[in-house]
Amino acid sequence: MIARRLLFAAPLIGLAGGAGAFYAYMATGRDPRGVPSVLVGRPPPPMDLEPLHEGEPRLTNAAFAVGRPSVLNFFASWCAPCRIEHPQLLRLARDGVNMLGIAYKDRPADARRFLAELGDPFRVIGQDSSGRTAIEFGVYGVPETYFIDGRGIVRWRFAGAVTPEVLADELRPLLRRWS
Amino acid sequence: MAELGHFALALACAIAIAQSILPLIGARLGEVRGAALMQTGPACAGVMFLCVGISFGALMHAYATSDFSVANVAQNSHSLKPFLYKLSGTWGNHEGSMVLWVLMLAGCSAAVAAFGRNLPAVLRADVLAVLGMIATGFLLFTLLTSNPFERVFPVPEEGRDLNPLLQDPGLAFHPPFLYAGYVGFAIAFAFACAALIEGRVDAAWGRWVRPWVLAAWLLLTLGIALGSWWAYYELGWGGYWFWDPVENASFMPWLLGTALLHSAIVVEKREALKVWTILLAILCFSLSLLGTFLVRSGVLNSVHAFATDPARGVFILGLLVLAIGGALALFAWRAPALTPKGFFAPISREGALILNNVLLASACAAVAIGTLYPIFADLVLGARITVGPAFFNATFLPMMAPLVLALPVGAMLAWKRADVAGALQRLWVAAAFAGLVLVGGMWFAGLNVLPVLGLAAAAWIFAGAVTEIGSRTRWSLSRLVRLPGAAIGMTIAHIGLAVSIAGVSGMGFSTEQIALLRPGETMQVGSTLLRFEGVNRAPGPNYLAERATVAVINPDRTERFAMHPEKRFFPSQRMTTTEAAIQTNFLRDLYVVLGDVVPEQNAAVIRAHVNPLAPWIWIGAVIMSLGGVASLSDRRHRIGAPARRTPGPVPAPAE
Numbered sequence: 001m002i003a004r005r006l007l008f009a010a011p012l013i014g015l016a017g018g019a020g021a022f023y024a025y026m027a028t029g030r031d032p033r034g035v036p037s038v039l040v041g042r043p044p045p046p047m048d049l050e051p052l053h054e055g056e057p058r059l060t061n062a063a064f065a066v067g068r069p070s071v072l073n074f075f076a077s078w079c080a081p082c083r084i085e086h087p088q089l090l091r092l093a094r095d096g097v098n099m100l101g102i103a104y105k106d107r108p109a110d111a112r113r114f115l116a117e118l119g120d121p122f123r124v125i126g127q128d129s130s131g132r133t134a135i136e137f138g139v140y141g142v143p144e145t146y147f148i149d150g151r152g153i154v155r156w157r158f159a160g161a162v163t164p165e166v167l168a169d170e171l172r173p174l175l176r177r178w179s
Numbered sequence: 180m181a182e183l184g185h186f187a188l189a190l191a192c193a194i195a196i197a198q199s200i201l202p203l204i205g206a207r208l209g210e211v212r213g214a215a216l217m218q219t220g221p222a223c224a225g226v227m228f229l230c231v232g233i234s235f236g237a238l239m240h241a242y243a244t245s246d247f248s249v250a251n252v253a254q255n256s257h258s259l260k261p262f263l264y265k266l267s268g269t270w271g272n273h274e275g276s277m278v279l280w281v282l283m284l285a286g287c288s289a290a291v292a293a294f295g296r297n298l299p300a301v302l303r304a305d306v307l308a309v310l311g312m313i314a315t316g317f318l319l320f321t322l323l324t325s326n327p328f329e330r331v332f333p334v335p336e337e338g339r340d341l342n343p344l345l346q347d348p349g350l351a352f353h354p355p356f357l358y359a360g361y362v363g364f365a366i367a368f369a370f371a372c373a374a375l376i377e378g379r380v381d382a383a384w385g386r387w388v389r390p391w392v393l394a395a396w397l398l399l400t401l402g403i404a405l406g407s408w409w410a411y412y413e414l415g416w417g418g419y420w421f422w423d424p425v426e427n428a429s430f431m432p433w434l435l436g437t438a439l440l441h442s443a444i445v446v447e448k449r450e451a452l453k454v455w456t457i458l459l460a461i462l463c464f465s466l467s468l469l470g471t472f473l474v475r476s477g478v479l480n481s482v483h484a485f486a487t488d489p490a491r492g493v494f495i496l497g498l499l500v501l502a503i504g505g506a507l508a509l510f511a512w513r514a515p516a517l518t519p520k521g522f523f524a525p526i527s528r529e530g531a532l533i534l535n536n537v538l539l540a541s542a543c544a545a546v547a548i549g550t551l552y553p554i555f556a557d558l559v560l561g562a563r564i565t566v567g568p569a570f571f572n573a574t575f576l577p578m579m580a581p582l583v584l585a586l587p588v589g590a591m592l593a594w595k596r597a598d599v600a601g602a603l604q605r606l607w608v609a610a611a612f613a614g615l616v617l618v619g620g621m622w623f624a625g626l627n628v629l630p631v632l633g634l635a636a637a638a639w640i641f642a643g644a645v646t647e648i649g650s651r652t653r654w655s656l657s658r659l660v661r662l663p664g665a666a667i668g669m670t671i672a673h674i675g676l677a678v679s680i681a682g683v684s685g686m687g688f689s690t691e692q693i694a695l696l697r698p699g700e701t702m703q704v705g706s707t708l709l710r711f712e713g714v715n716r717a718p719g720p721n722y723l724a725e726r727a728t729v730a731v732i733n734p735d736r737t738e739r740f741a742m743h744p745e746k747r748f749f750p751s752q753r754m755t756t757t758e759a760a761i762q763t764n765f766l767r768d769l770y771v772v773l774g775d776v777v778p779e780q781n782a783a784v785i786r787a788h789v790n791p792l793a794p795w796i797w798i799g800a801v802i803m804s805l806g807g808v809a810s811l812s813d814r815r816h817r818i819g820a821p822a823r824r825t826p827g828p829v830p831a832p833a834e
Contacts, residue, residue: 078421
């Protein structure tokens, strides 16, 4: 009888658990967009990624140490907000920012087609088919963008689409400050 | 005007409080002593609907007249915007869409008050009280955290405009249908709570709740289909479903709602599956609430997310816990007393419907896990992981396969005790047809196995549905006309499902080409030849467009017709949208998108798809909802409703 009672109370217990988790999630201030990355103030984790385009150089940490700020962007052809932020990435590339791209869990052909259609802002593109590098970075989901200063230190991370507002209000000031 | 709207909303909130208390007390006093108090239920419902209607009208008026002294209008509208988008902009933002949400909820109360006259007074009073409680919660939420009528001073010269992606006829219709469906499940939820309060679920309850579930389900079906169609033609990505968290949030109640639709039949016909049906009704609306929470709290990253505010998230979470927790506590307390009646054989119509429920609920669970996994992975594992579409394809499809396979067989089984061999025997033509499609598909498509299997499944369901109705009417038209609406509705809905599955499968054969073209150059996609003619600039009312001309040509280079994909730049939001050009012959869509334009060379990137059977995805959804309409028209939903006191054998024509 008690077992039967417990069975009927199971949905309620499930709800309590779920709601508690949601609350904990919100209470710790984990807004997925604004989560400060543990990487801020540190160099990015070591990486060595296959190039997206055959014959081009691999994406390694050497790509950051170029004496000017870099923007590292995780993207995927299957990711909807990536298309929204793409014009902003192109604008940054036109302004001479060292743009680095990582194709996250994507078929290389799809990622190449994505860039062929929308334009390719990246100087070096690596492919992270296994998602391994994304885990090292603590990527929340695509798109996600990192700002790395000229000495190779991560200064800012942003999860979500880099909209024109984010570009104007956050990335531009960072660029002014670190270059 | 705005103050009038605000006042009407506050008044509605006061009335909702009355509606949640008075009828409930009346119902406890009994049918005679509490009659007067119970009568306040329908009256409150009517007045509340009127008040929320006035409030919604006032907000819409502010949008129509571009009254930028209202902060919400200033943030989301623009004086140059076409009139239709000014109106639809009313619900293109968080605050306005909450008013629409509440309007739908008040509409549910009013509908129960108006169409529920033949319900027992106590049941109706309880249902209205529960609906009143939900309305109170959401009215408070709107008034306290999301007031759309706030003024702004100084009054801005011009509004900040609506997100251009939302400036589309699709937005005018997608949210109202979706919300009507979402919120419509509140009625089933209220019926479940009322049944738990009374401690009684019987065949009559099953019959009363079913039309409301049907109505909510068919509206949600249309809402989801409209959203997916809008994504297909407006976003220009060539896809129609992205397993985006918010899409999933609307899909989960649909899956459970479909399960509820079927389990309510078992309650009505066999008085079995009562506890499960009650739980489904509660969970179905809970998922609607969860969807609202996910979209508006900002816990998940999505293309749909509204501007978020942590205070709102906590408020909605509180509401969620109160509403769902209250219902589930009631469930834990009262449901153990509900005892099943009668003998239950696994091989029977009701057995098949249980299989349907188990599979739909599991599919829903799979979608829920995929959607919420990132949050829990973050909390528990400390890792930030999102699951891609691959997860959903790998978990959702295996759940759908047995469902599709069993559907025609289940529909052929009789109630109580059935004969599978007999059902299979009558289905041999359908099976042969599906086999033919399978072999033919393999012949033409070779190794592209999954879409071919999908087409065969569609053929199996379609032929099965036709066989079922044919064998029931013995292929006589006069018998078909006299069939109850519910039976015809089932056939139509299953045919709609088959059409949708065929459309989804057909999309699996789509081909795509991308090329950088100069005027006069051609490209080929599938067997279609396209010639790029050039790009010119075309100003729109509040945007600048780059408009390409792409001619579809015959092999001898004569033109068959021209297509005009566009890119539109909206200066007010500094945003560009793509307008795909789509030409359909209902067997395939030719879908052309304008990519990057290279002005120096007068060249442009053109992406073209041939999407076989694509329109069927949405045509199928419309057919499914027509099935819902046919089922709603069943006279049993209107006649014989007050049959609770004399529970004679429920007339159960072999369905």
